[in-house]
Amino acid sequence: MGPTEKTIKRLFALSGNLCAFPGFSLPIVESAGTITGEICHIHAQKAGGPRFDSSQTEEDRHGFDNLILLCRRHHRIVDSQPEAFSAEALEELKKIREKEMGRPEQATDAFFAKILLGDLRRVIVNNDSGNVIVDSPGAIQAHTVNVRTTRKALHIQPAAGTIGADQEASRYVQYLISRYNQFASADxxxxxRFSYGAISKNVEKSFGAPWRMLAIEDFEPVCAYLQQRIGKTRIAKSNLSKGARSFTIFADFGKKSGDKG
Incomplete structure (x- = not known):
């Protein structure tokens, strides 16, 4: 038995996609789709673990109230120092984060829940030796597959039906982000101080998830948001005054090889 997808969907939404550790705003899922967070048990799920409570039922142990989302670093910290990070302390940290960043559940939360639960049937690990694919036609077939990699995070491919899974949609969003960064950094x-990663984080904050993981139905609103941000830059305003375009619309994007607008 373990946490249900429904429970983790709720946990992810109320976390605001942020580690609950105080003073930090580390995402559970990076804007590029990298999973850096983990599901943590406030009271350990097994005897001998940190803050284990023998009076809990299995259902309680894997229920919403006993779970918290933390980045991997802070998960290790709180579990290695159970005296400093008591169950009561973790429950309070969770409540604070939920009050600050909680939001309604979204359709894409189910995807993140599956990743965090480890229930995805297809996992791709990118490293210097190539790809390892589990439970895919022609791939490794085994009950257990141990993968060694120097990377500390898994890069998860976007699910079907998301912007990141659509090659042309993904290319166009990246183009708009690049165009915004080009204009904004020149101001x-x-x-x-200008940050090249800020625009992706702003998209995530506005839409509730990294843009690659958003449903394809969100493609047009995301593009409109980015185009609006481009239009507010000094260079774009100057271009407008001269009757020049600052970006290529999606309908024309890619018609010419190497199109840069």
């Missing part, structure tokens, strides 16, 4: 009048 010398900025009061704050």
């Amino acid at each position: 010398r009048s900025r009061a704050t």
Whole structure:
């Protein structure tokens, strides 16, 4: 027995896709689709584990109230120091994060829940030696497959029906992000330091998930958001005053090899 997908969907939504550890805003799922978070048991699921409570039932042990999402680093920290991070302390951290960042569940949360539960039947590990594919036609067939890699995180392919799974849609979103970064980074009048990754994080904050993991139905709203952000840059405003375009629309994108707008 373990946590249900329904439970983890709720947990992910209320976490705001952020590690619950105080003073940090580390995502559970990176904007590029990298899974860096883990499901953690407040009271350990097995005897001898940190904060184990023998009075819990199996259902309680894997229920919503006994689970918290943490990045891998802080998961190790809280479990290696159970005296400092008591069950009561973790429950309070969870409540604080839910109050700050909680949101309604979204369709894509089911995908993240499956990844976090380890229930995906197809896992791809990218490393220097190539790809390892489990439970895929022509791939390794075994009850248990142990994979050694120097990477600390798995890169999960976007599910079918998401923007990231659609090659043309994905290319166009990346193009808009690149165009925004090109224009915004050239603005010398900025009061704050420019960050190339900020726009992807803003998309995630606005739509509730990394753009690659959003449903393909969100493609047009995501594009409209990015186009609007491009339009607000100084270069785009200057282009507009001259009657010049600042980006290529999707209908025309890719018609010419190496199209850059």
